[in-house]
Amino acid sequence: MTIASHPPRRPRRLQEASLAEAPLLMLRSIRGLASQRSLTWLACVPLALLGLGVFNLSAHAAELPELTPAFLANNLFIFVCAILVIFMNAGFAMVESGMCRQKNAVNILLKNLIVFALAATAYWFIGYSLMYGDAVLNGWLYFKGLFFDPAVTADMVKEASLVPTVDFFFQVAFAATAATIVSGLVAERIKFGEFVVFSLVLVGFIYPISGSWQWNGGWLSEIGFIDFAGSSIVHSFGAWAGLVGAMLLGPRIGKFADGKPQALPGHNMAIATLGCLILWIGWYGFNPGSVLAMDETVPYVAVTTTLGAAGGAIAGTLVSQLRGGKPDLTMTINGILAGLVSVTAGCDGFSMAGAWVAGFIGGVIVVFSVALLDSLLIDDPVGAFSVHGSCGIWGTLAVGLFNKDSGLFYGHGFAQLGSQIVGVIAYGVFAALTSWILWSIIGAIFGGIRVTESEEIEGLDIGEHGMEAYPDFAASAK
Template sequence: MTVAPHAPRRHASRRLQEASLNEAPALLLRRLRGLTSQRGLIWLACVPLALFGLGVFNLSAHAAELPELTLAFLSNNLFIFICAILVIFMNAGFAMVEAGMCRQKNAVNILLKNLIVFALAASAYWLIGFSLMYGDPVVSGWLFIKSTFFFFDPTVTPDMVKDGALVPSVDFLFQVAFAGTSATIVSGLVAERIKFKEFVWFSLILVAFIYPIAGSWKWNAEGWLNKLGFIDFAGSTLVHSVGAWAGLVGAIILGPRIGKFVGGKPMALPGHNMAIATLGCLILWIGWYGFNPGSVLSMNETVPYVAVTTTLGAAGGAISGTLLSAIRGGKPDLTMTVNGILAGLVGITAGCDSYSMVGAWVVGFIAGGLVVLSVAVVDGLKIDDPVGAWSVHGTCGIWGTLAVGLFHQGNGLLYGHGFNQLGLQILGVVAYAIFAIVTSLIAWSVLGGMTGGIRVHESEEIEGLDISEHGMEAYPDFAPSAK
């Protein structure tokens, strides 16, 4: 057998242009005083590019370690990704409903609040909230923090692929969409008289701390309410009531808008554009197909059923809201049809996976009637809720949570399963109400104390927040209106 002679050892490269990628950095360091040469500068410029290439290679090598992507893995992650986008798009619906139901002079302010609130929510939830909601127990059942605390680990593991599980990035995107929804609810209750900066700060506090701590009690597997058996499938209480309680506290502290109550009687302050409010309602209805079916967290046989119960809840709410408004006022009220649809959607959300189709329609129908009555009660208490946000998200969020104890086919009272589930639902409603009220009261009070109050000056409110807060109008081609 012939053995090939060893290749002669090469002396270390003397010329930079002949150096290998491994040799180049050392030569560059030794020749720092000679970096004025053109070729040296070219090599130095190539270092970041080389490092980038190595990084891409490492990512590719990591990806190569994953098993072949399964159909379940791809379909589940694609489904939740689409649902997350639908829920995020609900911000457009909230903006249009709120702006349309409020006065022209405040349209820019309302649109900006609804636009910026998701940016705030995404940042606060990414930085802090996600850790508090899905971390490891610090106070068993009550408080959780991830070991890394900030951010989340986006690593995709082979087990995720094999099990068809959600990758962390998709899971986070879906969860942050819900967090943003909770903050958006507050905007409607404090509309037309709150300072913009104070609203921004409260939104950050809500999404970074209040909402995720509350949510962890149920949606973290180790949460105390989850272990007891409390049910809130997609957030009638966790998202909607928590946001509504926070907004209600703010509305009470702010007081009513100028002209809302005259001689102790509520006066109508009509919205300026019911066309966009109606379109916003339909956008929200469509977005709810991400909200509720997406909460299944996988693409399986439950998804289309949840979509149907969601539809029936909205339909029942629309019908009863319209009928009751016609009975009470003599003519059907479009604002109550809009709020009836939203009330039905909020009401169905807690138990949409466990109701019969008849039960789903009845739950929505009752919610649509409740929203009409709730608006009258709130006015009677002299609380100014410009768009009926408390009645939709608070009253009907509570109803939807309690309805699980009645209409749940596996645990509900009306199906012969006793009062146990209804008792757990009452416990959850009360616990979330106390927590949201106390924490929101502290947050609003501290913000008001630090900034000299959270309400704009009387003259600014009369002029309109578009001019006083932002120096612009939503409809500059039309004559400004102070109505």
């Protein structure tokens, strides 16, 4: 007797499955999930999520009142501003890499990319607590444990204030900016690992301690010092830290010959120009966001910020043409950034005309500052100190002149200018001294902070990273 053979059983298709069978069929269709062991481990996922959910509920057990429009508007506004400031990292990367040589592009891009990750980690671990914690040494040092409490309270909702996570998100973007400024000053000759260590300590400890002196009601705030969005707290602070590193490193090979500066042209001015525009746009998070609420001050600050940049752009272009006979694109770029830095400290208190004048003066300063550093045989590849340091100092002092409520030019005497001078000196001395100590310690531990001569000549892309930004271009283009 012949027994009819049955055809092999066809796996049931998902379209034919019942509602109860469908989830299992979907899981089995995923490669690696067909085994019983895989499914057992997968079953643990909902249990883990349940545990996390219970923990989250217990951590936020306090009932919140209905969220008000003002609370939502303020937090959404600062959230967007934080994203704009973080996106400035792209602008810094493009300006720095474009103004430096092709053979170092990967190194520069990686430094600017990793610096935000470093800043976020260090600032989350301890920096935010040091900057906005409770008084340990009143006016000088603050601390409130590691990490920060993200809990939202009913009072925050009622007062339409920022929740801790949004505040941290905004503040860490500023901290990262200070570290990014350092990158420009030490470009094309710093060891990557040593730069990473420096950035971690700078953002985790040095920057937040000095920042608390003003933005957490510290001693500078008590004497009346004003730095609305960080001309000194962020910009000149980062510039001083980078300047010390540049001086310890020494100039790049070929930068100076017989005491005279030699041109080492950037490899991509289109990228540098785009980076400048990204920074300009990002500044609308930097300055208007420092209002820390969505109110009538925000559009006014946006306008003074715009006028400062415009004044700086015009001045940088004019002065470079008068000095060199032709307008210099690099000086227009640096003029825009100089104007932005120049109004950052006082953008809420300047008149519109005062903001334009302050930016214009910043555009003049940046051109002569670049020449001054060259005459001192200090190699600043992208003009970072001239933009953020010299104009950060000027912008801080300009508050004492142009502030409508306390400035000298508005009939309020020298008191505000005196407070601004104290703040400029305090941030300059603290940043330079602590950075010199930190750079020296790092150099002693790791056998110096500068790459070898052969690595510098070949390019940091190959020496430090083993790759090139433009592998299809001729080596002679470097």
